[in-house]
Amino acid sequence: MKNRKSLQKIKVSDEILLKQVELSDAEDIFKTIDSQRSYLGKWLPFVAISLSIENTVFFIDKMLEDTNDNYVFVIHYNGVFAGLIGFKGNDKQNKRTEIGYWLSENYQKKGIVTQSVKSMCEFAFDELRMNRIQIRCAVGNMRSKKIPQNLGFVLEGVERDGEKLTGGIYTDLEVYSKLKKD
Numbered sequence: 001m002k003n004r005k006s007l008q009k010i011k012v013s014d015e016i017l018l019k020q021v022e023l024s025d026a027e028d029i030f031k032t033i034d035s036q037r038s039y040l041g042k043w044l045p046f047v048a049i050s051l052s053i054e055n056t057v058f059f060i061d062k063m064l065e066d067t068n069d070n071y072v073f074v075i076h077y078n079g080v081f082a083g084l085i086g087f088k089g090n091d092k093q094n095k096r097t098e099i100g101y102w103l104s105e106n107y108q109k110k111g112i113v114t115q116s117v118k119s120m121c122e123f124a125f126d127e128l129r130m131n132r133i134q135i136r137c138a139v140g141n142m143r144s145k146k147i148p149q150n151l152g153f154v155l156e157g158v159e160r161d162g163e164k165l166t167g168g169i170y171t172d173l174e175v176y177s178k179l180k181k182d
């Protein structure tokens with residue numbers, strides 16, 4: 001594993017803390033996925049291939065080796081693991097990134113992801129010096145797409161058959177963006 005900068009932490013609120021993912025988080029991540037397969041698997045294709053803690057360790061290892069600032073954070077709510085949020089597909093030359101997230105069913109409807117995405121946007125614009133942030137949400141995933149809508153992201157359009165879900169079913173994705181100048 002390559003040397004990393006010090007572990008990033010983002011205090012979102014008194015209840016919510018984002019902490020850069022570590023190998024020690026593998027058990028919490030896997031247990032959540034494993035206990036909520038039908039709930040999480042509806043919109044997250046990786047759930048079907050996350051069959052053991054070793055799969056989760058492999059995923060985290062890849063994140064830790066990534067030198068492209070694709071930060072992934074665990075979401076802690078009142079000190080308990082609640083989900084993941086992170087950047088993917090960073091494009092340093094064009095100063096753009098995408099935010100992805102998922103949250104345990106037990107922590108839904110508390111504003112956790114909305115507040116976390118807001119903090120991640122501030123981190124991306126201020127610390128990483130990004131100009132554009134994108135969020136893509138399945139057209140039918142009402143909870144997920146409310147997040148960019150509530151945070152002032154602009155709906156740019158629909159990416160047809162943009163993601164293959166579990167079972168080989170393709171879904172259209174709504175593409176939202178926010179610019180630093182917004």
